[in-house]
Amino acid sequence: MKxxxxxxxxxxxxxxAGVMRTANAMREFAATVKIGSTAFNTSGPMVVxxxxxxxxxxxxxxxxxxxxxxVAGAVRAMTRLGVFMMTVHTLGGPEMMAAAKKAAxxxxxxxxxxxxxxxxxxxxxxxxxxxxxxxxxxxxxKTVPLLAAAARExxxxxxxxxALECASVKTACxxxxxxxxxxxxxxxxxxxxxxxxxxxxxxxxxGADFLVVGRPITAAADPKQAATAILQDMDLKxxx
Ligand code: C5P
Numbered sequence: 001m002k003x004x005x006x007x008x009x010x011x012x013x014x015x016x017a018g019v020m021r022t023a024n025a026m027r028e029f030a031a032t033v034k035i036g037s038t039a040f041n042t043s044g045p046m047v048v049x050x051x052x053x054x055x056x057x058x059x060x061x062x063x064x065x066x067x068x069x070x071v072a073g074a075v076r077a078m079t080r081l082g083v084f085m086m087t088v089h090t091l092g093g094p095e096m097m098a099a100a101k102k103a104a105x106x107x108x109x110x111x112x113x114x115x116x117x118x119x120x121x122x123x124x125x126x127x128x129x130x131x132x133x134x135x136x137x138x139x140x141x142k143t144v145p146l147l148a149a150a151a152r153e154x155x156x157x158x159x160x161x162x163a164l165e166c167a168s169v170k171t172a173c174x175x176x177x178x179x180x181x182x183x184x185x186x187x188x189x190x191x192x193x194x195x196x197x198x199x200x201x202x203x204x205x206x207g208a209d210f211l212v213v214g215r216p217i218t219a220a221a222d223p224k225q226a227a228t229a230i231l232q233d234m235d236l237k238x239x240x
Contacts (some may be wrong), residue, residue, distance in 0.1 A: 003231040006204075007224055009098030010182070014042035016050065022218060023051055029227035032057040034212055048081045058086035059212075063121050065089040066190060068099035075100045075118070079107040083116050085180075087160060088159040090120035090147040097154035117177040117178065119147065119158045120151035120164070125183030128195040152177050153179060158209065163198030166206035175207070181211040186230060189216055200233040 007030040011022050019039050026033070033056050039047055048058050060083040064071045071088055077088050088100045100118050108115040122144045123132065129139040137143055144165040149172045151159050159221060160177025161169055166179045185197040192215055203211055213230060220226035 001209075002056060002233045004029065004076050005031045006210050007227070008032040008034050008180070008212045009208050009227070010036065010061075010212055011218065012036055012038045012214055013179070014038055016043040016047055017109075019043060019047055019204055020054075021041060021051055022223075023054055024058060026217070026223065026227060027056055028053055029217075029224070029231060030057050032210070034059040034214075036061045037063075043080055045077075045127050048083060052082055057081070059085040061087050063087045064100070065092050066096070066192065068096045071096050072099045072103035075103040076107040079104050079113065079116055080111060084115055085117040085119060087119055087121050088121055088156075090151050090156075090159065091202035093151055094154045097151055097156050101155040101157075117157040117158055119178060119180050120147065120156045122147040122151075122159050123160045125162045125196045126193050141168065145169055148177070160212075162196035163206050163208055164196055166203065166208050170207045172173060173234075178209045179207060180210045180212060181208040182214075184211050184213045184216065184230070186216055187224075200230050201236045204234050 009026050010017050011033050023033050029115045034112045035047055051058050060078055064074055088097060102114050104118055123140050132139055144161050146170045148159045148169040152173040161179045162183050163181050169179055183194045183197045184200055184203055187199050191197050200211055215224045217223050
């Protein structure tokens, strides 16, 4: 897979016009854009259809966390929109994750579209072990591979995790189980609200399949130059 196919640009801004401007400017750098709660709750489902018209794959990251019936309903709706990838929380449990994948398969067949990828959110990259320990859980090093194994058993296609856990997820779940990695920060850049961060090169060297990058590109003084540098850094993985 080329670096462009692995890079997912997170467009976290309100308003359809702004999202489309960013997507149009960045589409030569990434095959996929990620739309989350900020853009979706201001622009609605039409943002997905507008992006598809630009030939972009859409990762609709609404991080579903509800009972199986509700999650299945939301997954059916997102499948009808033609999204490429979507997220549910692994902490929603095995029945919920299995219901999500089943709903995606059935609805895709009904509509004659490709079955969307469903990846499970493990532990947000804005968290570290301080929070997990406070609520009586083991640290991310133990918890993330356990959640990933449960996601795989339930039939999900992969998980969202930090670069620091990619290798242990691959060991627990196999190489074909996708790792989608946010918290990417080029060396020398700020962390913003992210805690478990890594450079593009490090993430790739750990086996990250997709890298999700938002502010290091969208808030850069020169977003095109920032995207180019990230793509180049991803390709340096073999040399580390
Ligand atoms: O701007 P930044 O590069 O930090 O954006 C990261 C994106 O990845 C955000 O859209 C955020 O919602 C998402 N994300 C994350 N951590 C997760 C799952 C998704 O940061 N565990």
